[in-house]
Amino acid sequence: MFERLRSGKKKAIMPFFVLGDPNEETCLELLKAAVDGGADALELGMAFSDPIADGPTVQEADVRALASGMTTAKALSIVKRVRAYAPETPIGLLVYYNLVFQPGLDAFCKAAEDAGVDALLAADVPVEEITPLKAACVKHGLDTVMLAALTTPDARLEKILGVASGYLYVVAVLGVTGARKDVQDETLELIARLRKRTQLPLVVGFGISTPQQARRVCDAGADGAIVGSALIKALQEHAGDGKAMATEAKRFVAGLKSGLEC
Secondary structure (H helix, E strand, C coil), rough: CHHHHHHCCEEEEEEEEEEECCHHHHHHHHHHHHHHHHCCCEECCCEEEECCCHHHHHHEEEEHHCCCCCCCCHHHHHHHHHHHHHCCCCCCEEEEEHHCCCCCHHHHHHHHHHHCEEEEEEEEHHHCCCHHHHHHHHHHCCEEEECCCCCCCCCHHHHHHHHHCCEEEEECCCCCCCCCCCCHHHHHHHHHHHCCCCCCCEECCCCCCCCCHHHHHCCCCCCCCCHHHHHHHHHHHCCHHHHHHHHHHHHHHHHHHEEEEE
């Protein structure tokens, strides 16, 4: 997907959803709507009770999903169904390590592979501890997405780049996920620093909320942007009306995509 976009001098929009938010069937329709709106890939979070990298908006989405009865098996069932709907759309899975460790690394990665997942990001696994999970991902054909932050020193970055595949997730802010009003100059400097060190696709997340912000990080050299909290907030304005939520998901994603192409 990234090679295709690069050849056309285009950038990727990757909307983020929590699997099972607000419930299984509505979530599936939201994912389909995002694909219909032009999403280049999907980043899908698995609901977890202690999402330490996430701000209030995603935390609340996790609570809603868990309250609806979401489990790992049900989450992967949603992935399998959206994979059938959009066979060519890459799907990245964002998890916290407890969800992988509890069933066993090999069992989890096999289940993810069977569901149609393309890449796995374990948000709370540092590079020093990634080797077993990396091996399981390789065995089951999953890319291992890693995080690079504003505070990542060069020596550590080299270790991260040594194991990362698929794309590098560029953390745009110091802090947790959540909508922000603007893109920091430090984020643009980080993109430039990373671009000098790798040809791995760079996708910026944490705080990207608008088409203008997505365009700014892409103009700075990123290959795409992930938008989660702002999208989830927009959908919650139509809470309880699944059809309206799906319409909003398609509209929101289409707006992000058109903002990159104008």
